[in-house]
Amino acid sequence: MPGIVYFDLETQRSFTDVGGASNKDKMGMSVGVTYSTETGQYHIFGEDQAEDLVNQLIKADLVVGYNHIGFDYGVLQAYTLYDLVDQTINCDMLVDVEEVLGHRLKLDSIASATLKAKKTADGLEALKWWQKYKKTGDIEHMMNIAEYCCFDVKVTKEVYEYGVKHGHLKYEDRGGNELEVEVNWNKS
Numbered sequence: 001m002p003g004i005v006y007f008d009l010e011t012q013r014s015f016t017d018v019g020g021a022s023n024k025d026k027m028g029m030s031v032g033v034t035y036s037t038e039t040g041q042y043h044i045f046g047e048d049q050a051e052d053l054v055n056q057l058i059k060a061d062l063v064v065g066y067n068h069i070g071f072d073y074g075v076l077q078a079y080t081l082y083d084l085v086d087q088t089i090n091c092d093m094l095v096d097v098e099e100v101l102g103h104r105l106k107l108d109s110i111a112s113a114t115l116k117a118k119k120t121a122d123g124l125e126a127l128k129w130w131q132k133y134k135k136t137g138d139i140e141h142m143m144n145i146a147e148y149c150c151f152d153v154k155v156t157k158e159v160y161e162y163g164v165k166h167g168h169l170k171y172e173d174r175g176g177n178e179l180e181v182e183v184n185w186n187k188s
Contacts, residue, residue, distance in 0.1 A: 003037035005060035006157040009072050010126040010149050012047075024074030030130045031142065032076070033149040035157055036060075042153065044146045050079035058087050064160050066107045066152075067094040091185060093160060097169065100181050105171050111155045113170035113178055114162050160185065 012028035015021050032045040032053045045053040054076065057063050065072060069092040073084040098104050111117045126145050133141035163169050163183040170180055 002059045002061050004062045004064055005037075005056055006035040006153050006160070007057060007063055007065045007068055007072065008033055008149055008152045008156060009053075009075060010123065010130070010145050011075055012127075012130050014124075014127055024071065025078040027075045029075055029079065030126065030133075031145045031149050032072075033146065033153045035153050042150050044150070046142075047079075050076065054080045054082060054084070057084065058082060061089065062091060063088045064091045064093070064156060066092070066156050066159075068092055069095060091160065093156070093163070093169075093183075096183055096185075097181055100183075105181075107152070107155065107159070109171050110159055110169050113172050115155065115158055117155055117158070 009032035010030045012030045013026070015023075015027075018024075018026040029045075029047050029050055032050065034043045034045075034053065034056055035041070036043065036056065043053075043056065069085055069090055077084055093110075094104060094107075097110070126148055129141040129144045129148075132138065133145075159169060164185045167184070167186065168180040168182050170178055173179055
């Protein structure tokens with residue numbers, strides 16, 4: 001039984017580098033990370049292992065991510081002939097939250113209120129690490145990207161599990177007030 005696969009990836013290039021959000025397929029994957037409930041392990045994929053990443057996602061009973069349908073799949077689509085959205089069963093937490101609230105929230109906003117956890121870096125930092133890696137070949141920069149991406153997958157997993165258990169997530173509004181958004185992920 002393949003179970004749930006939690007998923008995130010980091011890119012080699014920014015929207016600016018590729019001419020805008022409509023060109024996600026040109027951004028390139030630097031690192032992809034999954035956590036599989038089947039194996040109980042994190043799996044780190046470099047660009048040359050994108051096919052293995054795609055295969056894991058397609059075989060999953062459920063792929064859980066945060067904006068993975070709108071962003072990550074668009075990047076990963078460049079590495080496969082599969083239509084990732086059609087070939088996978090997904091819970092994109094951003095889509096669900098936006099549907100209820102009528103606006104988007106950053107994963108960090110939810111994680112900090114729900115889990116009292118902050119992201120360790122951001123996508124722009126990961127892009128800088130990628131550039132340093134390309135320039136120097138120093139694997140430490142790739143390790144920084146992988147560690148950051150693993151932490152995002154861990155946060156994604158813990159936010160999802162909290163939502164399943166409690167039926168809501170917490171977030172702070174612009175005024176700093178802690179609010180809740182209902183989620184219906186407990187489908188068992």
